[in-house]
Amino acid sequence: MIVNGLSAVLLSAFIVEKHIQHIDAFTPMGAYNLNMIYPRYNVQRSETSLSCQLCPSDENLHENEKVFFQTSPVKAYTARDARITIPSSLLLSTLANTAFTGSVAAADASFLGALNSNFPNSFANGQIVSQLLPILKKRGYTKTNTLVASSLCSDEINYSDQSLESQLRSNLVPARYGGVFHLGGLAGVPSVGISGFKACLGHVPIDGKVVLVFGPHIGIDENGVVGKIKRIGQDTKPTGTCGAVVGAKKALGVKKDPSAQDEEKFVNDTQEDAIIKYLSKKFKGKKSDEVGITEVTQSMYNLVRDEVLAYLQACILPDSKAFWGGISEIILLGGIVINKSYLQGDDYFQPLMLQALSAKGTKDLLSETYSL
């Protein structure tokens, strides 16, 4: 009996140890350790996107599929908890926490100040997901009837383990068999064309559903500088984020040399050129220093949204009856991704559109989900 008890204790310790090793393997210096050192950060990644062989597996998915998203316990946030509406109170609560160093508190305050003045009503990624999941559950989304798609910038920071796309994926599709259909190129502008959209929608489970997240991104560093972040291994060299948008902004009012293209070698810059063309038209007559990066990023959101809607329309309209006969609903989550510097915690997202499209029409869910 004692031996059995001891075995159980050892087994439990082994499982816990393995679990921790798994988390550490994913984030050697990341969310897990950050939570241990700075619990105030309440880093969402370890809560919302954890999946490993010791967690409930995909093998028993069919028995579990009616229990929605059970593999990822998520803290329930209220809209009031999550929304950045009163930065001064957040700032004060940050500064009042004496367990943390002045530099950490100052970094939080600088980031939150810039976030609120440039992208109000933004939420940490974990909060975006935790508030969306109950809405999806109510609408019949399960791990076997949902396809996740994205039209986000190619930049690797948008696909880290704590990114919005990763957190959606880990909560909405089976870890082993599910993935994300990527529709986006630079700045999140759809780059796969009508064939890519048709392929994506052709992969939706029969009579299933789609969650499509889209939008441009922008960095805010720990000093509150908008349009830059420090990346892993680049502590002394903050980089423009989104680089494609920063580059296109610099090109405003500057004529580009067409000889830079080399079509024969299939080396080109078509995605960046398209962004420059769009922004040059949008900010016609203005030079780079006459427009702000926030304003430019907001324009990029409009472009990404309009392109996503245009491609969807091109897929649906030719035979909408047949289209909705195969897909029951599409959720569109559009907004601006706000990246933080390395080791600064969860990225944020400013939700600007949350709609459900179906044969019945369009239903707005933004207010219900995020109280906006």
Ligand SMILES: [Zn+2]
């Ligand atoms: Zn980018």
